[in-house]
Amino acid sequence: MDPLLFKAHPLLYLSVDLVLRPSAYSVDDFSRLVLIYLIINLPWMAALRFAVRRTVGIRLTLPRAYGLALPSAVVYAPLMLTVSSDILAHAFRLEERYILIFVIAVASQMLGALYGFGVRFDRTGRPIGIRAGLVVSLFLLLASIPFSFLLLGLNAVFRVI
Template identity: 45%
Template structure:
């Protein structure tokens, strides 16, 4: 059994299903999931803009922010919702959720390296570096927590999934 799908949030199940077997998905369900991600990415792009302004004193173009926030959204939100769902229902057990929590740590490291290399200072053209990239990545993960709580409490995802 896939450890990510053990009592998973429906968004995580739908996302893994879309990535694992895109041909097996109905076009309407896949389109609805993609539209949700593209719409939710607006909030993540705003969060990324605020974090970059504080952490690295950068203000990239909106299209760059939107494109660079999408990997954080797809990597963090479904797994975070699954873990938060367990926390809110008081059934969180690290033995059951070790692999998703470990996947969040790995995703945070990989996105930190990506952000550290892709975001550049405008005057020198030099990358912001790994320290600032990891700071931005970790801040995006931490920003996912209140946004995930808001999504769980608003029950917005039940209309999508």
């Protein structure tokens, strides 16, 4: 049994299974998943714009912020949905979720490096650096907690996935 996918949220399971077995899914399934991620990305985009503006004083344009926030939404959304659904069901046990927590910690570090290099000052073109990138990444991780509860509520109403 895979400890990452043990009682996983359907979005996490579908995302990982699509990467592992792409031939088992049709183009419509793949398109639906991409559309879900593109819509989910909107709150992460707003959080990224806020975090970058408060951390280094750069105002990101909407298309640039949307593109930079997409990796956070793809990584944080399914992982945090799994943790949040466990918390809401009063079924969170660290013995079952230690791999998932480790994946979240590693993902935040990798996204910190991405933002440290990907977000650049307008005038000089220099990257903001790893320290500011980690601040932005950790802010997005913290913002993922209420976003995941919001997405769970929306999914309960609209039954998207």
